[in-house]
Amino acid sequence: MRELRDALHTHRVFDAIRDMDSLRAFMQVHVYAVWDFMSLAKRLQRDLTCVELPWMPPPDIEAAHLINEIILGEETDTGPDGHPISHMDLYLAAMREVGADTRPFQQFLSLVRERVPVENALGRVGAPACVIDFVTNTLRVAIGERTLVVMANFFYGRENVIPGMFQRLLDSWGLDRIEAPSFVYYLDRHIELDGDAHGPAAEAIIDRALQREPELVEAVRRAAIVSLTARRRLWDGTDKLLARSARSGRRASA
Numbered sequence: 671m672r673e674l675r676d677a678l679h680t681h682r683v684f685d686a687i688r689d690m691d692s693l694r695a696f697m698q699v700h701v702y703a704v705w706d707f708m709s710l711a712k713r714l715q716r717d718l719t720c721v722e723l724p725w726m727p728p729p730d731i732e733a734a735h736l737i738n739e740i741i742l743g744e745e746t747d748t749g750p751d752g753h754p755i756s757h758m759d760l761y762l763a764a765m766r767e768v769g770a771d772t773r774p775f776q777q778f779l780s781l782v783r784e785r786v787p788v789e790n791a792l793g794r795v796g797a798p799a800c801v802i803d804f805v806t807n808t809l810r811v812a813i814g815e816r817t818l819v820v821m822a823n824f825f826y827g828r829e830n831v832i833p834g835m836f837q838r839l840l841d842s843w844g845l846d847r848i849e850a851p852s853f854v855y856y857l858d859r860h861i862e863l864d865g866d867a868h869g870p871a872a873e874a875i876i877d878r879a880l881q882r883e884p885e886l887v888e889a890v891r892r893a894a895i896v897s898l899t900a901r902r903r904l905w906d907g908t909d910k911l912l913a914r915s916a917r918s919g920r921r922a923s924a
Contacts, residue, residue, distance in 0.1 A: 671826065671891070674898040679834040681902070683909040686916075688844035694770040695915045697761075697853070699908045701775050702792075702801045704761045708744060709812040710824045715741050717817045730878070736871045743863055750855045757856065764852035800907020807900045815893070818879050822890040825872040827897025833865035 687693050718733040720726050728734035749755035755763075765772050774795040781791035788809055792802045811823045836857040840847075847854045880887055 671894050671898065674895065674902065675826075675831050675834070678831050678898065678901055678905065679838050681835075681838075681905045681909070683905045683912065684835075684839045684842040686909055686912040687839065687842070690768060690845070690849065692912050692916065693843070693845060693850060693853070694765075694768055695912050696908060697765050697768070697770045698774070699798060699801055699904075699911060701761055701765065701772075702778075702797065702805050703904065704758060705775075705779075706805045706808040706812075707828060708758070709809055710820060710828065711737065711740055711744060713812045713820050714817070714824060717820070730875070732871075732878075733875045736868065736875060740868055743859075743868075747859060750852060757859070760852065760856050764850065764856055767852045768850050798907055798911055800904050800911075803907075804900055804904040807896075811893075811897075816889075818876070818883065818886050819889060819893045821872070821876050821879065822893035823897040825869070825876055826894035827901055829864050829869040829872050831898070831901065833861045833869065836861050 683696070687696055715721065715737045718730065718737045719728050743757075745756045746754045747757060747760070749760060762772055762775075774797070778791050778795045778797070781794060782788060786794070789802060789806050792805060797805075808823075811820055815823075840854070840857055840861075876890065880890065
């Protein structure tokens with residue numbers, strides 16, 4: 671797993687973000703991963719806390735505290751202006767700030783609200799194949815897998831790798847921070863929250879769960895590998911899209 675994680679931290683896609691055009695193209699893909707993250711988080715909130723009536727005390731108070739803290743930050747974090755904002759809305763604001771096209775994603779959300787199946791909605795808005803594969807895998811896990819497998823996907827595929835990936839992006843890209851302040855704020859918040867608090871706490875919860883159900887160690891390992899591989903394929907596809915976009919831009923300016 672360490673090799674897969676390290677490969678994500680050093681993926682060539684981060685070196686491909688050299689100007690505003692490539693940043694826009696990257697964000698127009700990555701926004702779907704920002705969205706589907708919440709399905710994993712909400713599934714865990716449902717399983718680790720109590721959202722039913724009548725309310726009952728959570729069986730693992732540390733796990734309940736962690737997921738509620740994550741949900742609080744993701745849905746109602748403090749924005750750059752000091753007011754509450756979800757990370758989804760912050761990301762969309764960052765896209766608009768740099769001139770990225772939010773219309774396909776907004777149309778996708780509208781279709782999902784109208785009960786169009788997610789995979790169909792992605793196809794209808796022209797989402798890239800790498801996005802369709804990534805999001806449908808995430809939803810498959812969030813909806814259909816047992817809690818510990820969802821936790822493994824959430825920790826190993828998200829919380830554990832995001833700080834390193836986002837730090838690499840900030841270190842590698844060819845832009846000044848002042849050119850995309852809202853996006854930089856979004857990245858910094860995830861580096862801070864996931865690296866310092868959420869990631870270590872999530873790992874501790876998985877360790878405690880495996881102490882109760884040691885027979886699931888192999889299932890967790892497989893889930894971690896699947897989630898890391900899915901992210902690598904998303905970045906592979908994104909890198910190809912950025913390369914294609916760069917070639918198109920050069921032809922247009924020739």
